[in-house]
Amino acid sequence: MATKQTLDIDYTKYNFRDADTSYEYKFDKGLTREVVEHISRIKKEPDWMLQFRLRSYEHFTKRPLPAWGGNLNTLKFDDMLYYASPTEKKSRSWDDVPEYIKQTFDKLGIPEAEKKFLGGVGAQYESEVVYHSLRDDLAKKGVIFTDTDTALREYPELFKKYFSTVIPPEDNKFAALNSAVWSGGSFIYIPEGVSVDVPLQAYFRINIQNMGQFERTLIIADKNSRIHYIEGCTAPIYSTDSLHSAVVEIIAKPGAHVRYTTIQNWSNDVYNLVTKRAYAYANATVEWVDGNLGSKLTMKYPSIYLLGQGAKGEILSVAFAGKGQHQDAGGKVVHLAPYTTSRITSKSVSKDGGRTTYRGLLHVAKGAKGVKSSVRCDALLLDEYSRTDTYPYNEINEDDATTSHEATVGKIGEDQLFYLMSRGLSEQDALSMIVMGFMEPFIKELPMEYAIELNRLIQLEMAGSVG
Amino acid sequence: MPKTLEIKDLHVSIESKQILKGVNLKVAQGEIHAVMGPNGSGKSTLANTLMGHPKYKVDSGDILVNGESIVGLPPDQRAKKGLFLAFQYPLEISGVPLAQFLRSAYRSVKGEGQQKTETKGVGGEMISALAFKKKLEEKLKEVDLDPSFTKRYLNEGFSGGEKKRAEILQMAILQPAIAIMDETDSGLDIDAVRRVAEVVSRMAGPEMGVLIITHYQRILDYIKPQFVHIMVDGRIFQSGGPELARVLEEKGYEWTEQQTTSTAN
Numbered sequence: 138m139a140t141k142q143t144l145d146i147d148y149t150k151y152n153f154r155d156a157d158t159s160y161e162y163k164f165d166k167g168l169t170r171e172v173v174e175h176i177s178r179i180k181k182e183p184d185w186m187l188q189f190r191l192r193s194y195e196h197f198t199k200r201p202l203p204a205w206g207g208n209l210n211t212l213k214f215d216d217m218l219y220y221a222s223p224t225e226k227k228s229r230s231w232d233d234v235p236e237y238i239k240q241t242f243d244k245l246g247i248p249e250a251e252k253k254f255l256g257g258v259g260a261q262y263e264s265e266v267v268y269h270s271l272r273d274d275l276a277k278k279g280v281i282f283t284d285t286d287t288a289l290r291e292y293p294e295l296f297k298k299y300f301s302t303v304i305p306p307e308d309n310k311f312a313a314l315n316s317a318v319w320s321g322g323s324f325i326y327i328p329e330g331v332s333v334d335v336p337l338q339a340y341f342r343i344n345i346q347n348m349g350q351f352e353r354t355l356i357i358a359d360k361n362s363r364i365h366y367i368e369g370c371t372a373p374i375y376s377t378d379s380l381h382s383a384v385v386e387i388i389a390k391p392g393a394h395v396r397y398t399t400i401q402n403w404s405n406d407v408y409n410l411v412t413k414r415a416y417a418y419a420n421a422t423v424e425w426v427d428g429n430l431g432s433k434l435t436m437k438y439p440s441i442y443l444l445g446q447g448a449k450g451e452i453l454s455v456a457f458a459g460k461g462q463h464q465d466a467g468g469k470v471v472h473l474a475p476y477t478t479s480r481i482t483s484k485s486v487s488k489d490g491g492r493t494t495y496r497g498l499l500h501v502a503k504g505a506k507g508v509k510s511s512v513r514c515d516a517l518l519l520d521e522y523s524r525t526d527t528y529p530y531n532e533i534n535e536d537d538a539t540t541s542h543e544a545t546v547g548k549i550g551e552d553q554l555f556y557l558m559s560r561g562l563s564e565q566d567a568l569s570m571i572v573m574g575f576m577e578p579f580i581k582e583l584p585m586e587y588a589i590e591l592n593r594l595i596q597l598e599m600a601g602s603v604g
Numbered sequence: 605m606p607k608t609l610e611i612k613d614l615h616v617s618i619e620s621k622q623i624l625k626g627v628n629l630k631v632a633q634g635e636i637h638a639v640m641g642p643n644g645s646g647k648s649t650l651a652n653t654l655m656g657h658p659k660y661k662v663d664s665g666d667i668l669v670n671g672e673s674i675v676g677l678p679p680d681q682r683a684k685k686g687l688f689l690a691f692q693y694p695l696e697i698s699g700v701p702l703a704q705f706l707r708s709a710y711r712s713v714k715g716e717g718q719q720k721t722e723t724k725g726v727g728g729e730m731i732s733a734l735a736f737k738k739k740l741e742e743k744l745k746e747v748d749l750d751p752s753f754t755k756r757y758l759n760e761g762f763s764g765g766e767k768k769r770a771e772i773l774q775m776a777i778l779q780p781a782i783a784i785m786d787e788t789d790s791g792l793d794i795d796a797v798r799r800v801a802e803v804v805s806r807m808a809g810p811e812m813g814v815l816i817i818t819h820y821q822r823i824l825d826y827i828k829p830q831f832v833h834i835m836v837d838g839r840i841f842q843s844g845g846p847e848l849a850r851v852l853e854e855k856g857y858e859w860t861e862q863q864t865t866s867t868a869n
Contacts, residue, residue: 277674287851294841328643341670454611483656550695551658551659552695553697554693555652555657555658555679555694555699556691556695557679557689557697558656558679558680559655559656559679559680559682559689559691560680560683560705560709560712560713560774560778561683561709561710561712561713561778562680562708562709563678563680563710563712564678564680566708566712567680569702570697570700570705570708571697573699573700574697574698574699574700574757574758575698575699576699577698577699577700577757
């Protein structure tokens with residue numbers, strides 16, 4: 138276990154601001170039709186995209202806020218910045234990235250990670266992707282890994298064929314908002330039969346106050362291909378709110394295997410309202426590995442539509458809610474084809490009055506014979522002020538479906554702490570160890586570097602738990 | 605100077621109910637003591653109080669390690685002073701592999717946890733991890749646990765006997781000055797009792813003092829105490845040599861009840 142001293146050093150790692158940021162474009166606050174048009178103009182987009190954005194904007198303005206989930210009353214759309222671009226051009230070498238941005242990503246360890254274990258890296262700062270690279274051998278195999286704006290320009294047909302086919306703007310208010318003002322994100326295409334053996338990663342950083350970040354990610358894994366994509370997110374702490382509202386679409390063609398790992402560590406003034414959905418065709422596998430730390434309110438339910446026979450879906454979600462935080466997370470699986478299987482595992486920890494909610498849907502359609510599904514959610518409460526709720530929705534329309542649902546709520550017992558402390562661990566370390574053990578099923582699914590990082594983050598969250 | 609654990613006129617209560625009513629006992633490194641007593645006599649209260657369970661309140665008296673009071677110290681500080689408690693009911697900690705736990709405990713007890721990891725460097729970490737692995741393999745063999753246990757989560761799904769052996773493994777790794785064993789023999793069949801007892805016997809020596817808390821005499825066939833104390837109703841009723849355990853075995857705890865009743869009269 139890392140010592141407390143290390144953690145204190147780590148903490149400053151995320152909470153720094155770049156004072157000398159200069160912006161190519163920085164809009165005034167608030168969202169209007171003109172803002173949407175302006176974004177599209179800056180990006181020199183084709184007319185169909187402008188029309189798509191405007192249609193989405195119209196829907197956004199008409200659509201009421203969801204009446205369920207977390208408290209959105211304090212979210213002020215008019216106080217947000219909808220577009221800010223630090224630099225006009227995207228670099229393929231870290232040397233070409235503006236110095237102050239490079240320093241930011243240096244501090245976050247991104248270039249180092251790229252050298253060590255990644256097949257490709259994207260880095261987004263506010264609205265625009267400032268850096269992108271892909272290992273040469275992967276590019277030669279036809280792998281496309283670029284930012285979504287570039288993809289619209291350079292792969293127009295592929296783009297138009299799949300964009301917004303999984304999540305239409307009308308899906309929900311925040312999908313509509315993203316569709317209206319989206320900027321950046323990752324676009325990935327893996328050709329048939331190509332297996333990408335190392336993860337591709339994107340890193341999202343919000344730096345200025347009141348920023349809204351609306352990246353849009355689209356992953357297409359062609360037949361029998363394989364890909365692991367990882368995203369990390371951070372923001373410094375401000376006294377007013379920021380908004381992160383992403384849309385992520387995954388298309389896993391027959392036999393493809395897609396794993397999408399997210400480690401979000403937003404500061405606790407960020408609204409994190411994300412729509413993630415995947416289509417899995419016959420014998421394809423989609424795995425969402427979703428870690429939610431930080432943020433003021435997260436509402437995120439990664440979804441998998443199992444469309445072809447034998448498709449598999451797995452959602453592993455962990456949430457950690459501290460003081461003033463609400464993690465409303467979970468997962469949705471929709472079985473639309475026979476002999477599809479799914480598993481949802483949710484782990485949540487609440488402390489210092491934090492709140493976690495598991496919200497999940499399991500749907501088995503008529504005709505989807507031989508479905509197997511299991512849902513398990515475990516919540517751990519570290520004190521009496523914290524709260525956890527479970528809202529599982531099951532819609533099973535086939536009699537032969539094998540489904541199971543288990544939910545547990547645990548508290549750390551005095552005896553457990555006494556046991557660990559009797560072996561020399563401080564109360565802080567004993568608490569951390571129990572929490573880390575609780576999270577282990579999630580942590581062991583992460584690449585080593587991320588597991589270490591997540592361990593540190595959890596320890597950091599745990600620091601000061603003992604009063 | 606051998607390290608000592610000294611209990612002086614200890615009065616302890618749980619939720620205002622007085623359990624220990626003036627216990628006196630002194631254990632030194634190199635000595636083996638047995639505290640025997642019927643159910644409800646306060647044996648487990650004594651064990652838990654010595655290790656600092658927050659539920660047990662010391663009303664008066666003192667607990668000294670090497671002459672310094674440890675009353676009021678949290679359990680981890682007591683562990684660092686060389687105390688160890690083998691639990692009657694070891695807790696299960698999910699998701700924490702035994703090996704990882706042992707290493708954390710070892711580093712905490714031996715004080716390594718205090719250092720900044722940065723100052724150690726990667727090479728240093730590697731060597732100590734290797735050395736630790738070797739030590740662990742050795743001790744596993746001693747307590748007759750399969751090496752696969754180190755990857756399993758702490759006590760999760762262990763059988764009763766495996767849990768007790770894992771306690772002894774922890775003891776072997778942490779090498780306490782004074783080990784308190786709370787009903788280590790309970791719930792074990794006779795072969796398991798013998799195996800566990802033999803390991804403890806081998807470990808007991810000039811470097812370790814042992815305080816065995818037990819209801820039954822049978823574990824004492826394999827760990828030979830020099831001192832036997834009989835505890836009744838929160839007090840040490842009688843102390844003596846190993847022969848006292850035999851007397852108790854023959855006469856049963858009813859004998860102590862008769863004795864206490866007669867003295868009370």
